Amino acid sequence: MRTHSELKAFIFGMIGVSLFLLLLMVLVYGESTGTILHGLALRSPLLLTGSADLSSFGGGFSANVIISLWAMLIVGVCGVVLGIGLISSNPAMRLPSSFLMNVLRNSPWLVILYAMLYLLPFEVTLFGTTYFISPTMKAIVGLSLPVTANMAEVFRGGVEAIPTGQWESARALGYRRLQILRHVVVPQAIPLMIPNIMTTYATLFIGTSLVVVTGTEDVLSLARVVIASDGDQFATGIYIYVLFLFFIFAFPIAVLTRWLERRIRRST
Amino acid sequence: MELDFGWLADPLYQQWLLRGVGTTLLLSALGIVLMLIIGILGAACLHFKLPVLELVVTIIVELLRNTPPLVQLFFLYFLLSEIGLSLTDPATGRSIPLFTGFTCVVLSLGLYNGAIAVEIIRSGLLAVPRETIEGARSLGYTRLQIFRYVELPMGLRLTIPAMTNNVVSLIKTSSQAVLVAVADLMYYATQIMLENFRNLEVMVLIWVIYILIATFAVLVIGRIAAATRIPGYGV
Numbered sequence: 001m002r003t004h005s006e007l008k009a010f011i012f013g014m015i016g017v018s019l020f021l022l023l024l025m026v027l028v029y030g031e032s033t034g035t036i037l038h039g040l041a042l043r044s045p046l047l048l049t050g051s052a053d054l055s056s057f058g059g060g061f062s063a064n065v066i067i068s069l070w071a072m073l074i075v076g077v078c079g080v081v082l083g084i085g086l087i088s089s090n091p092a093m094r095l096p097s098s099f100l101m102n103v104l105r106n107s108p109w110l111v112i113l114y115a116m117l118y119l120l121p122f123e124v125t126l127f128g129t130t131y132f133i134s135p136t137m138k139a140i141v142g143l144s145l146p147v148t149a150n151m152a153e154v155f156r157g158g159v160e161a162i163p164t165g166q167w168e169s170a171r172a173l174g175y176r177r178l179q180i181l182r183h184v185v186v187p188q189a190i191p192l193m194i195p196n197i198m199t200t201y202a203t204l205f206i207g208t209s210l211v212v213v214t215g216t217e218d219v220l221s222l223a224r225v226v227i228a229s230d231g232d233q234f235a236t237g238i239y240i241y242v243l244f245l246f247f248i249f250a251f252p253i254a255v256l257t258r259w260l261e262r263r264i265r266r267s268t
Numbered sequence: 269m270e271l272d273f274g275w276l277a278d279p280l281y282q283q284w285l286l287r288g289v290g291t292t293l294l295l296s297a298l299g300i301v302l303m304l305i306i307g308i309l310g311a312a313c314l315h316f317k318l319p320v321l322e323l324v325v326t327i328i329v330e331l332l333r334n335t336p337p338l339v340q341l342f343f344l345y346f347l348l349s350e351i352g353l354s355l356t357d358p359a360t361g362r363s364i365p366l367f368t369g370f371t372c373v374v375l376s377l378g379l380y381n382g383a384i385a386v387e388i389i390r391s392g393l394l395a396v397p398r399e400t401i402e403g404a405r406s407l408g409y410t411r412l413q414i415f416r417y418v419e420l421p422m423g424l425r426l427t428i429p430a431m432t433n434n435v436v437s438l439i440k441t442s443s444q445a446v447l448v449a450v451a452d453l454m455y456y457a458t459q460i461m462l463e464n465f466r467n468l469e470v471m472v473l474i475w476v477i478y479i480l481i482a483t484f485a486v487l488v489i490g491r492i493a494a495a496t497r498i499p500g501y502g503v
Contacts, residue, residue, distance in 0.1 A: 209336030239343035
């Protein structure tokens with residue numbers, strides 16, 4: 001019976017939250033709920049893909065997903081590098097890494113996003129080719145920075161969860177520190193890290209709502225466009241709809257994370 | 269690239285920044301209080317397995333934890349301004365809206381971080397040793413008294429590390445207030461940038477101020493943790 005507790009929580013949460021949001025909608029709109037729902041259905045393609053007739057892809061909610069995936073890629077790489085710095089035995093590496101981690105972790109995402117908007121140049125010239133840095137790219141960088149700190153912590157936590165005996169025996173075999181990490185410790189730590197990495201991704205995904213300030217065509221900025229064109233009476237409905245979109249993407253990740261965590265706890 | 273902080277000498281800017289810091293601190297403080305109230309009440313509902321409330325709290329917590337606080341803020345802002353309750357100011361006799369941007373931000377911060385606090389406090393309550401609760405029961409405490417005098421005091425102490433993260437997250441999230449035009453630190457920062465175009469310098473300064481506020485909060489919580497520690501109980 002215990003094995004299906006997450007599945008039950010998942011079904012319960014999905015149905016429960018959907019009903020709750022619908023109830024909110026009915027409470028706000030009363031008899032005109034049908035009209036509002038119809039209006040939302042008409043606007044769905046725009047909010048989901050950024051084009052009114054599903055012809056193209058990459059705006060609206062899909063932009064949030066794409067931004068979160070790109071940012072996660074950056075976070076994965078930089079987080080591991082910073083994490084290696086955090087567990088380094090050399091203070092000259094460890095102290096700056098830990099300082100950087102604390103700074104990134106304690107700063108508001110919005111401030112970093114704004115700072116990146118102004119800090120990153122409009123265009124860069126690499127090997128004679130000029131690349132244009134779009135606001136979306138700046139948003140991706142701005143979002144990756146604070147999450148990199150989370151990722152580094154996850155990496156450090158995972159590595160530290162591996163018993164020190166593994167380190168000692170690998171050293172006895174003549175491996176160097178980075179070799180031990182690469183061949184012995186990290187392969188064992190990855191399964192332990194997966195739930196936390198997923199939580200980090202969910203946090204990042206939820207944070208993509210902030211890119212609205214950079215001028216990217218994400219779901220929130222399109223929601224504002226729709227409100228401006230269709231009228232204020234849609235505002236509450238549209239925000240309920242956006243809440244629902246984020247929820248059905250993030251909630252399965254959260255439930256899956258809990259399930260994995262429980263499996264890991266049981267197996268150790 | 270050269271950073272020029274000469275504009276900081278301007279008393280107007282200093283005044284704006286101070287006012288912004290004040291608003292941010294006030295927002296965060298009220299948000300933290302609301303967060304704790306919501307967290308304790310919600311965790312109590314789950315802990316006592318209250319028939320309907322348990323389901324409702326679970327649903328709302330899942331909704332709030334898995335959606336962006338920014339969307340929640342916009343949603344509350346529009347919903348509450350539509351309801352449009354207003355108060356009559358006794359001093360001036362003018363009608364002021366009950367749900368200003370400021371109230372909406374405090375509410376949304378309290379709700380979002382409160383939902384996280386519910387989970388934190390619930391796991392804190394679960395971490396209280398069974399023997400202690402059984403001991404209290406054998407002394408004749410009722411269920412509610414056990415909660416009030418045994419589980420909550422010990423459970424809350426156990427939540428301090430997780431709650432520290434939550435408080436820092438709340439302070440960071442409070443910068444969203446600028447997006448519903450509440451005059452917080454971020455808002456005055458954008459004002460200053462509009463005037464002197466020193467975008468980067470202003471942002472760096474604001475960044476540092478936020479980190480200082482968060483660090484200050486962490487230190488204060490550390491002091492509270494040290495002052496309320498019960499020696500010998502591991503909490």
